[in-house]
Amino acid sequence: MPDIVIYLGNKAYSSWSLRGWLACKLTGLPFREEVHPMDTPDWKAWIGARSPSGKVPYVTVDGAPLWESLAIGEHLAELNPQAFWPADRAARGHARSIASEMHAGFVELRKAMWMAVRNRFPGKGRTPGALADIARIEAIWAEARKRYGAGGPFLFGKSFGFADAMYAPVVARFRTWEPEISPATKAYVDAVWNHPFMAEWIKAAEAEPWKIAKYENPDPAA
Ligand SMILES: N[C@@H](CCC(=O)N[C@@H](CS)C(=O)NCC(=O)O)C(=O)O
Incomplete structure (x- = not known):
């Protein structure tokens, strides 16, 4: 069995960490995790001593380094392919396209409505750029569900995949900032939020002792 270790930032705020951690969960294998609070005096030294990019998530598999959440997902998928990607080739191509679009984009949403799992900031963060990103994300989700989602509540049906x-983390943002979204x-959002992997992450985030003041204030300019 491979020895998998994941290095993470705060579960309350680190959206990329959540993606890498969910990839570890999708392997179905045991893994070890090390969480270190970001924005602390020793953060840069801690992550710099581990991750080549100086960012989380950072993963090792039998000591071999992995960084960038999409690459982490693709590599860990080799350990349990059917859990990560749809079995159907066209659906798999679609899943890879939307995963890549997430990895590459939605900067305005990420800036205006950061992940803050424990917080509720309803009505805040609605910049034009964030709203445009949300419209595109709603369209992505609707299209995947229409084409491939009939068998269950997730983007490609029955199973929660990569x-x-x-x-x-967008689901977490929607829970926190409560933008106007369609019933679908x-x-x-509810299906993902209630998935057991998410419930485990949220519980750990709730239990974290650390707070980063700038992420606790939804009106940074105020
Ligand atoms: N493109 C990277 C993004 C990773 C990233 O930006 N991680 C943030 C945390 S969510 C980070 O490490 N920030 C701390 C820092 O830059 O010092 C990925 O896909 O993993």
Whole structure:
């Protein structure tokens, strides 16, 4: 059995960490995790001594380094392919496309509505750029569900896969910031939020002792 270790930032705030951690969960294998609070005096030294990019998530498999959440997902998928990607080739291509679009984009949403799992900031963060990103994400989710989602509540049906993992931090953002979303989007948000992997992450985030002040204030300019 491979020895998998994942290095993470705060579960309350680190959206990329969540993606990498969900990829570890999708392997179905045991793994070890080390969480270190970001924005602390020793953060840069801690992550710099481990991750070549100086960012989390950082994963090792039998000591071999892995960084960048999409690459982490693709590599860990080799350990349990059917859990990560749909079996159907066209659906798999679609899943890879939307996972890549998430990895590459939605900067305005990420800036205006950061992940803060423990917080509720309803009505805040609605910049034009964030709203445009949300409209595109709603369209992505609706299209995947229409084409491939009939068998269950997730983007490709019955099982929570890696495309869902890539969008899970967006689900967390929607819970926190409560933008106006369609009933279908809300149903998907609820399905992801209530998935056992997410419940485990949220519970750990709730238990964390650390707070980063700038992420606790939804009106940074105020
Ligand atoms: N493109 C990277 C993004 C990783 C990233 O930006 N991680 C953030 C945390 S969510 C980070 O490490 N920030 C701390 C820092 O830059 O010092 C990925 O896909 O993993």
